[in-house]
Amino acid sequence: xxWRIANECAERRFGSAARKQIIMFLADKASDDGSGIxxxxxxxxxxxxxSESTVKRTIIDFLREGILIETGRRxxxxxxxxxxxxxxxxxxxxxxxxxxxxxTGVTVNPVQPEPGxxxxxxxxxxxxWTPNHPKTIHKPPTxxxxxxxxxxxxxxxxxxxxxxxxxxxxxxxxxxxxxAALKVGVEPDDLLLAVKAYAKESEGYTRSKxxxxxxxxxxxxxxxxxxQVQADREKAREAEAKGRASLAEWIHERHxxxxxxxxxxxxxxxxxxxxxxxxxxxxxxQA
Numbered sequence: 094x095x096w097r098i099a100n101e102c103a104e105r106r107f108g109s110a111a112r113k114q115i116i117m118f119l120a121d122k123a124s125d126d127g128s129g130i131x132x133x134x135x136x137x138x139x140x141x142x143x144s145e146s147t148v149k150r151t152i153i154d155f156l157r158e159g160i161l162i163e164t165g166r167r168x169x170x171x172x173x174x175x176x177x178x179x180x181x182x183x184x185x186x187x188x189x190x191x192x193x194x195x196x197t198g199v200t201v202n203p204v205q206p207e208p209g210x211x212x213x214x215x216x217x218x219x220x221x222w223t224p225n226h227p228k229t230i231h232k233p234p235t236x237x238x239x240x241x242x243x244x245x246x247x248x249x250x251x252x253x254x255x256x257x258x259x260x261x262x263x264x265x266x267x268x269x270x271x272x273a274a275l276k277v278g279v280e281p282d283d284l285l286l287a288v289k290a291y292a293k294e295s296e297g298y299t300r301s302k303x304x305x306x307x308x309x310x311x312x313x314x315x316x317x318x319x320x321q322v323q324a325d326r327e328k329a330r331e332a333e334a335k336g337r338a339s340l341a342e343w344i345h346e347r348h349x350x351x352x353x354x355x356x357x358x359x360x361x362x363x364x365x366x367x368x369x370x371x372x373x374x375x376x377x378x379q380a
Contacts, residue, residue, distance in 0.1 A: 098123045105187040114141050115151050127179035131167045159183045186273040248281040255288040262305035270310035287318025341367035347376045
């Protein structure tokens with residue numbers, strides 16, 4: 094059992110009482126990193142007293158949403174049991190259950206800022222301050238932290254601005270989900286490219302195919318765009334390496350086309366150790 098995982102799940106919204114009940118049961122079986130959960134759907138159904146169809150549907154939804162992932166199988170008398178892991182980054186990106194701060198007006202009998210002075214019968218005074226005294230002065234954030242938070246806010250705003258304007262919904266939640274993605278290591282420029290790619294791809298979508306921003310970021314649909322960005326970069330690196338190899342081959346063979354190689358390309362080839370200064374000079378070029 095992991096109190097860390099249980100507390101993390103308890104402080105997030107999962108969309109329904111059944112979903113919350115199932116994730117809390119799974120969290121109770123997890124290690125501190127969210128892994129090592131092996132229990133059959135029948136076991137979950139017996140302990141949560143939910144219907145079997147609800148348990149199966151919820152587990153499938155958790156897997157699709159990335160909240161759970163399968164890490165292996167454990168043999169049992171009925172065949173095998175799937176081993177799951179709760180993805181902490183995905184859980185952290187969900188909406189928190191914390192209540193918003195609400196300013197209350199003055200009532201007829203306003204709440205006193207100080208605690209009572211104790212019993213008046215024996216004259217024993219009470220504690221001067223309660224542990225959670227409302228006048229506690231919290232240490233202000235450092236300038237460095239404030240600057241970092243300001244940069245993150247600006248990046249989140251820039252990324253959300255690239256989303257189709259008519260499909261931006263619940264701006265506050267969308268910005269929070271973007272900030273959560275950035276905190277777990279997603280590069281802002283990469284996420285921006287993923288959003289732009291989706292905007293271009295869905296430009297002609299009808300109303301029935303529209304995905305609003307809060308759901309799009311909540312379901313981590315930007316991961317598809319990130320995968321494409323990485324694939325494009327890999328292709329560019331391969332093309333660049335192939336081009337260098339061709340230039341190096343020209344120099345090795347002293348090909349007539351060597352004269353088209355620029356000084357910057359020569360420096361790059363030497364730095365990459367594909368050719369030596371002697372080979373460059375032998376090809377009639379200046380190293």
